Amino acid sequence: MVPGPRAPESVETGVPLVGAEQIARLLGRDLPTAEQRRIIEAPLEPVLVVAGAGSGKTETMAGRVVWLVANGLVEPQQVLGLTFTRKAAGELAERVRLRLRRLARAAAEAGVVLPGRAHLDDDVLGGRPTISTYNAYAASLVRDHALRLGIDPSARLLGEAAQWQLASEVVEAWQEDLEIDAAVSTVVEAVLSLSGALDEHLLDPAAAQDGIARICEDIAATPAGEPPRAPYAEVTRLVGSLAQRSRLLDVVAAYRARKRASDAIDFGDQVALAARLAREVPEVGAAERDRFAVVLLDEYQDTSYAQLSLLSGLFGDGHPVIAVGDPHQSIYGWRGASAGGLERFPTTFRRAPAHGGGPAEVLALSTSWRNDVAVLDAANLVAAPLRAGATRVAVPELAARPTAGPGRVDALLTPTVLDEAQAVAEFVAAHWRAAGHGPGGGRGSAA
Incomplete structure (x- = not known):
């Protein structure tokens, strides 16, 4: 090279x-x-x-x-x-x-x-x-520059428990019918998950609701065939799920407003605010x-x-x-x-x-320092479809280090997950204990 x-x-x-x-x-x-x-x-x-x-x-x-x-x-x-x-x-x-x-x-x-x-x-x-x-x-x-966005840099950072408590208060006080047959804890979890996803994608609830509405409109405008027929059950379930998510976004908006009123932010807010500062x-x-x-x-x-x-x-x-x-x-x-x-x-x-x-x-x-030849051969074979699907960045096959051994690949098919777990545990334990008897007594590692 x-x-x-x-x-x-x-x-x-x-x-x-x-x-x-x-x-x-x-x-x-x-x-x-x-x-x-x-x-x-x-x-x-x-x-x-x-x-x-x-x-x-x-x-x-x-x-x-x-x-x-x-x-x-x-x-x-x-x-x-x-x-x-x-x-x-x-x-x-x-x-x-x-x-x-x-x-x-x-x-x-x-x-x-x-x-x-x-x-x-x-x-x-x-x-x-x-x-x-x-x-x-x-x-x-955010600590250094939040004031540039009109945000108090000393805003209280909410941990997971505090986020859950705040979201739970918002959900329990919600007056409108969400048309969701689920426990309060499930709704709270969904609200926190949606709020985090919005931060990761730099969206607010209103923008997400607009996007959901466009998707539903596109589905409704799709020709139903000749002669026209009712939508497939999966399509109906999808539209229902999107509508439910859109209603939940109202609760997410209330949760976010409650955070602002409490002068608090969470980890997702930090990344989103930092991205705003950069842009x-x-x-x-x-x-x-x-x-x-x-x-x-x-x-x-x-x-x-x-x-x-x-x-x-x-x-x-x-x-x-x-x-x-x-x-x-x-x-x-x-x-x-x-x-x-x-x-x-x-x-x-x-x-x-x-x-x-x-x-x-x-x-x-592209040189693997962790595995022997047979292990890499198997890994490269399994990953071949991923390499074939690469469009912009080529991912090379992993090559063995110069001192790599031949290695061995074992296949195991067990009747149950518990049997599989037991077999894996026994395999790792046997090799890990054996490694402890080598020079210096140090044990090996396994993943």
Whole structure:
């Protein structure tokens, strides 16, 4: 594979850039693959990385940050990394911090001059990358800029229990007939779910009701055939369900009004408000781009429409954004996430005109460090229809690491779910216990 174009040399120091392989040697780590090196040393432009399961994306993202800082291309505090869980954010932050410190010591011992040497241990003085979850970052924007939208930044944040209590009060006080044969708890759950879905799609109840009305009108206007016949039962049930949802949206509107009157917001509100700030207040985006010279986005395929609007509003003007994701692993479809968001990344985050414009570059991580050959063969076979259906972003087959074993795939068909669970538990327990008798006594891991 031909390496990608290198970032410019350090103008301030005149010291040649240090490559990803040399940094790996200084840290005593395995050398990056050609794919990893191309990503780590990519120019300061938007890049999409399609990374399969177990392909070392966290390792590569950490290597990218260390390489940028070590070469003086950015300062640690100019890096923003976003992921979905606090655990993943903590893991990435810890990797970066430890490696920057180790690299500073190793380079000094080896007599290697690094262009960014002055910044390698800046975290002692508070200069460290900002590694956060998507929602926590959105919350910080709301705290800092909510007044620009006429919202009190100190508004009370409702947890799940407080949301339930407030929605329950609204439902129980509702006077109109919802024509729903369900328990109060079921209606409350539906109200909260609908309110969250509206936030994820940046809609208000009235807009959603208009959309439902258009769908119902289109269904009613569809020819019923010759001679005309009654609608199919499934169509009738669908229309009834949509009408029920439209009535529930009135309750959602009342719930939201109650939140505003209580000077309270929930987690969905935070993301929606942050997206509004990104779209409606240009000063917010300008400030964030000045603050963060490089942005790393993890698990990009699981970002919702509201999160996509937030990120593109802030950093969609050719800013150096590197997003990592796998369209085959999207698990948050229930809240608006779509692999289509990942496929649209190259056009949403286009190169800056100064760099020639055009769609962002698409790179790949296709070496699996987690599985043996037979396991990958089975996984690639199962995922083949997904690859065939890809339209904008090609997803490569996963290849085994050089030291991978042959592996083995077992198939099991059991009479009941309980039998299956018992068999899986026994299989994992047997291998997990056996791993505990290896060198050092450390146990293996399993998923």
